[in-house]
Amino acid sequence: MxxxxxxxxxxxxxxxxxxxxxxxxxxxxxxxxxxxxxxxxxxxxxxxxxxxxxxxxxxxxxxxxxxxxxxxxxxxxxxxxxxxxxxxxxxxxxxxxxxxxxxxxxxxxxxNFIQAQYNLGLLYVKGQGLPKSDEHAAFWWQKAADQGYADAQLNLGKAYYLGQGVVQDKGIARFWIQQAADKGNAKAKEALQILSH
Structure with a gap:
């Protein structure tokens, strides 16, 4: 007791x-x-x-x-x-x-710090602290996307879809957006649904 x-x-x-x-x-x-x-x-x-x-x-x-x-x-x-x-x-x-x-x-x-590559792309696309450049944004997102960073994959996919900073290619756009969606990125999943219609 x-x-x-x-x-x-x-x-x-x-x-x-x-x-x-x-x-x-x-x-x-x-x-x-x-x-x-x-x-x-x-x-x-x-x-x-x-x-x-x-x-x-x-x-x-x-x-x-x-x-x-x-x-x-x-x-x-x-x-x-x-x-x-x-x-x-x-x-x-x-x-x-x-x-x-x-x-x-x-x-x-x-x-090769992935988040820095991604954020540098954001600064280029917004023209914050750097000259506005979709090409430079896509360059840095590509580096981060190649290392598996889902947000960069999504942004790179959007860039290819719209032809911003890269030659427009909807097949490559779908590839990168799919990569991000496969990692659980909710915005990429939404984008894939839109692309499917």
Whole structure:
């Protein structure tokens, strides 16, 4: 009889204890990362930027995230380059600056970072921070589509369907839209239904 209430009590306390242990572990891990980042370790700089961006082990702080992303990006870390581009695009921790967003996306895109390739295409098609160019947009979407990025496959398919930045080819358009739909992209599935009528 006495044993059952103790088990129930220990189970009810356990999640709280686990959460406290996780928070302590996160704080200790971030402290260790800070030491390595301050010593110039580019991976530690990148991870510390992520920690500040998402409030892991430290309070969420976009300005500190950008500070550490910048250090890692300057050392060629493609994820930090992408995150820095994203910060400039959306004004997180810095002011909105489309030219700087394009600059950092391009750095990451040149290292085959798929989301940067896709976003660079969006900036070209909108003329944000770069001269408007459907051809350049299609070029970058092609790179991301070739690596299996569904949103890029859909946009490339649309470009082929409309002949924007590429020679119009509805067969190629259908191929790319189908690729995106096969990955579960809802907009691609809708586009296929429209193409079927």
């Amino acid at each position: 006495f044993f059952v209430p103790l088990v129930v009590l220990s189970l009810s306390v356990s999640p709280l204890t686990m959460q406290a242990d996780k928070e302590r572990y996160d704080r200790e891990m971030i402290s260790s990362l800070e030491v390595r980042a301050k010593a110039g370790n580019r991976l530690a700089e990148e991870v510390l930027g992520e920690a500040y961006a998402h409030g892991r082990g430290r309070p969420q702080d976009d300005e500190k995230a950008v500070y550490w992303y910048q250090k890692a990006a300057d050392k060629g870390m493609k994820e930090s380059q992408y995150n820095l581009g994203d910060a400039y695009l959306h004004g997180r921790g810095v002011g909105v600056d489309y030219e700087k967003a394009a600059f950092w996306y391009r750095k990451a895109a040149d290292q």
